[in-house]
Amino acid sequence: AQSVTQPDIHITVSEGASLELRCNYSYGATPYLFWYVQSPGQGLQLLLKYFSGDTLVQGIKGFEAEFKRSQSSFNLRKPSVHWSDAAEYFCAVVASGGSYIPTFGRGTSLIVHP
Amino acid sequence: EPEVTQTPSHQVTQMGQEVILRCVPISNHLYFYWYRQILGQKVEFLVSFYNNEISEKSEIFDDQFSVERPDGSNFTLKIRSTKLEDSAMYFCASSEGLVGPNTEAFFGQGTRLTVV
Numbered sequence: 682a683q684s685v686t687q688p689d690i691h692i693t694v695s696e697g698a699s700l701e702l703r704c705n706y707s708y709g710a711t712p713y714l715f716w717y718v719q720s721p722g723q724g725l726q727l728l729l730k731y732f733s734g735d736t737l738v739q740g741i742k743g744f745e746a747e748f749k750r751s752q753s754s755f756n757l758r759k760p761s762v763h764w765s766d767a768a769e770y771f772c773a774v775v776a777s778g779g780s781y782i783p784t785f786g787r788g789t790s791l792i793v794h795p
Numbered sequence: 796e797p798e799v800t801q802t803p804s805h806q807v808t809q810m811g812q813e814v815i816l817r818c819v820p821i822s823n824h825l826y827f828y829w830y831r832q833i834l835g836q837k838v839e840f841l842v843s844f845y846n847n848e849i850s851e852k853s854e855i856f857d858d859q860f861s862v863e864r865p866d867g868s869n870f871t872l873k874i875r876s877t878k879l880e881d882s883a884m885y886f887c888a889s890s891e892g893l894v895g896p897n898t899e900a901f902f903g904q905g906t907r908l909t910v911v
Contacts, residue, residue, distance in 0.1 A: 722804075785839075
């Protein structure tokens with residue numbers, strides 16, 4: 682069965698600094714990969730997704746993520762963080778050819794200092 | 796933009812009581828899901844529902860849990876006799892089809908259940 686690891690529970694960055702949130706997955710074939718964000722009081726919002734092709738994918742709100750098969754990783758990045766990016770970020774994987782049900786990591790809480 | 800809505804946003808219940816968590820999925824969606832997140836832990840899959848029946852369920856989804864789509868718009872999760880360890884954030888989601896390249900799952904804002 683597939684699994685997702687987000688090793689960082691909390692990340693603190695200063696506004697304007699760059700950001701990288703880590704995500705590693707375990708799955709035999711190439712999975713479908715997602716990043717979601719949850720702002721306080723909101724639902725999980727899809728930031729971006731990867732299925733195939735170009736390994737660098739662009740998402741909403743200036744986020745991007747890079748799929749690295751050799752490292753089984755799908756890290757989320759943003760070159761310059763804004764205070765409004767403070768939220769909980771979730772990585773998820775769907776096993777293509779499996780149940781097509783998203784499996785999530787524990788989430789990483791992003792704190793942004795002014 | 797259509798969205799998944801969940802009610803209530805917070806619920807406190809006494810141990811042993813029954814609770815019903817409610818969700819209104821996006822209207823043309825056919826697949827429905829419940830997840831939960833115990834504080835500090837992973838978001839865990841509970842159950843998926845399609846064509847008026849459970850299509851997948853996890854080990855967590857035991858006989859204490861049930862789901863229902865009573866009226867074609869609501870999708871409910873019932874916990875028959877709550878335990879302290881049921882305290883968690885419960886997320887409802889829906890998708891138009893199987894999640895994949897052209898289909899994403901849309902999530903509600905969650906219901907925080909506290910069992911005392």
